[in-house]
Amino acid sequence: MRFRFRLASFLVAALVTVQVLTAVLVYSVTRHELIDEGKRQLGVAATAFDRQLDDISARVAASVQVLSLDFALRSAIAQRDQATVQSALRNHGQRVGAERMQLIATNGRIEADTLVTPAAAAMFAYPDLLDRAFEKPAAVVVAWQDKAYWVVAVPVFAPDLVGVIAAMIPMDDRLLIRLQDQSVLPKTIELVGSVPDKGQAWKVLANGSDHVSLTENLTAAGGQLPTEARLVVVDGREYLAQAVWLNRSRTSPDVAAVLAYSVDEALQPYRSVGMAWAGLLSFGLVAGVLGAFLIARQVSRPVEQLAASARRIEAGDYGEPPTLASGDEIGALASAFTSMTRAIREREAHILFQAGHDQVTGLANRVAAETAIHRERAMHPQQPAALLMIGLRRVPEIVKTMGHAVSDRLMHDAGERLQRVIGEGQLARATDTEFSVFLPGQGKAEAIASAFRMIDALSVPYQEADLTLDIAPAVGIALAPEHGSEANVLLRRAGVALIASLDSEEAIVVYDPATDPHRPERLSLMSELREALDRSELELHYQPKLNLANGLIDGAEGLVRWHHARLGNVPPDSFIALAEETGNIRRLTRWAIATGIAQAQRWNGGARSIRVSINVSARDLDDADLPRRIAELLTIHRVAPQHILLEVTESAVMDKPDAAIQILRRLAEQGIDLAIDDFGVGQSSFAYLRQLPICELKIDKIFIQRIADAPADRTIVRSIVELAHHLGYRVTAEGVDNRETLDYLISIGCDHAQGYLIAKALQHDAFERMLAGGDWAGMHRRVGT
């Protein structure tokens, strides 16, 4: 709109300016020309007026001359026959239209007068006229009694000059009007006579047909009558005026005729031209504005359309822009626009595709898979669905061995194979080495069946050139809605299941929340653990160690128990491993050691002697300060070092063997006994075992629990006991659940037993009650007898 408006206003402004300027120019030129013409015509009119007066004078003079030649009159004049002369003059005066006829003697005296009885020695009022009249007829214009008169003086010869006849003919309005009718005199004529003794004042003696007070205006403020045409404004109208001085007598006031043309009247015919011009201008304006609008629309409409298209494209709508058929620049712009839109659309589609797909396999990527899963779950939240994560065990190794090119091709091949057997599922490449398959509507059994199908599909090794590569798939399954409804949750849990599958040799693992070490609750658990440590929500529970030789409880393993306000009892499996991973284990251990040592102090004064065992992790073995701290604690609590025992796992030692050995040696030097926990299931290196300053081995419960069933395990346990005894170590069996196991252990000479058969981990007061109760003694006695 603004462009249209600008164009229209420019056009209008240009049009108006040109027209107005032209009009002004034409008007001024016309007016100037008119006035010039008017001036010229006035000059002509003034001359014509003069001549007309002369003509009238001549006619009158001729007529009076005829009279002057009349013999009878001449005779009457020469003989001073006044009466005759008077009547003859009067008679003739009427004929020529004279108001007054006079006979003047050669000495200037008035001999006869038709108007006023002459006084005795009255002289003719205009002696200079008289002088001229001696030779031939003469005329002047005089002002007498506020009127203008011609005075025509004709000599009378009888036979020589005997006198002069003077005729006074009035020059009044009627005469002027008659003159105006007869000729091309201007409409406005004023006969004015000067007022004697008043300088430039003029009195109007007669008017033409137009009564306009010209002289008043001309001589206002001391102006003079214009001898050349001059512009004057009278009553708001413009006139061109010029004055003609008429032949006068010296003894008469000046008489002048003021002629004037009305400029306005002269311009009158041009008014209609002006109106026509104005009409044309308005029409032109309207047409111009319309035209400008239309033309601008032709430009601005397509531009607006294109702008709207641009905005649509900005908003992501790549629909076809409107086609503009015009063949001009706008059309070119529009077609360029269209091509651009298409190109953008294609590129965006391409980018979107790339964003949602894996380049190598052409499958959807993780993000797209998540989106698809999310969409499906939103649509059918109640329906079951299964998410399979298929991992290829070999691929990391293949990448390291052969490089990415080969692995890419392998993955591509695997993807194709899966695609063939996937049926209605959605296949995606979740990570470099994993595929995800989403099977909506499938329950656990069907998911597992599908998983087997896929494993079969991938069982054929990948061949290319001279390479044969095993794919070795593993599948982790997460089920919706049991294992979660959100896409990322399902993916994660399927991933966890897959990791479990990869770790074990099972081809297919279904997610088990119980074994999922990667639950998010765990992360918050850590900060809560710290708080629990600060607030002493943790407790050390003690599991009794039964001395199989004497049937007495002489030891207790301190186990961390956490009663969480919200979660209840948090199993140590949950937080200890996590504490180890996050480095909080040191604080935990410190607390456990301090608590245990304090407890040991209570239990080791007097008759009783209970050795408190505390578990120490690999991270604690990193802590060089540990021996010193324990020494301090022992000192503070006044506990002898032999009243505590530190248990480390095999794997903890094997982690950083040299450093661990150093710490353990220092601890041993302080008199603290050390034991290897969970013996048999870690990385057993007897080479290191010999270097460790340990006193005791604790056989992992995995062996002890199978003693009843598996003879092989019995053999192992017996061998361990013998080996340990030969190396000088004591042996404790963990996980003693039943009587037979206990009996067997006693039979093979195991030193201590720990397990649910004896007691689970007890709070310290329960522990003391148990000590007091002596429940276990019955068992022993049974074994002993």
Added chain:
Amino acid sequence: MRGRWLGTLALLIGTAAGAADLTLNITDQRGKPVGDAVVTVLPHDEVGKAAAPPRPAAGSKTINQVSLTFVPYIEIFRPGDRVVFQNSDETRHHVYSFSPVKAFEFMLGPGESSQPLELEKQGVVAVGCNIHDSMVTYLYVSDAPWVLVSSADGKAAIRGLPAGNYTVRVWQPRLRPGKPDLAQSAVLVSGAERKSLTFALNLLPDSRRQFDREQTQY
């Protein structure tokens, strides 16, 4: 009598009684010589009067009308002279005069002559023809001892003028009316002097020649 200017010139009285010559130069206002000017010389004193030439007896002069013209233009008469008008033209003439000196009016057919008209009074009689406006003649009646008419060259001469005090008067028909006669008085002439006087006359245009009154040449 009409005249315009009055001038006075002292004339030295001559030693011996001799006759002087008085020559007059008459011109118009532009200096051109003026003919048809009547000069009268009037003595002031007795000597002059006594020395005046004797007056001739009353006679008769004829004014002829020839070719639509009065001939002569000016005629000098003494009181008591008679004038006869003779029509030598082939048209009639309506001769008239409104002069108070002598007023008359008569029609003269071709070849006719009028009765003699006696001119008793002194003065100028302007005679015209009513039919023909351009015809005019002047009868100058005067009993002055010396009366002359200037010739076409504007000169008039008087010989044998005795010494004495004179008034010289000049009159011309075309003098502007309303003004007194042009005169110079107290002109003293001594014995054998050759005196010259100049008169400049303010004259109207010749009415006979200047225009045709019947045409309105305005």
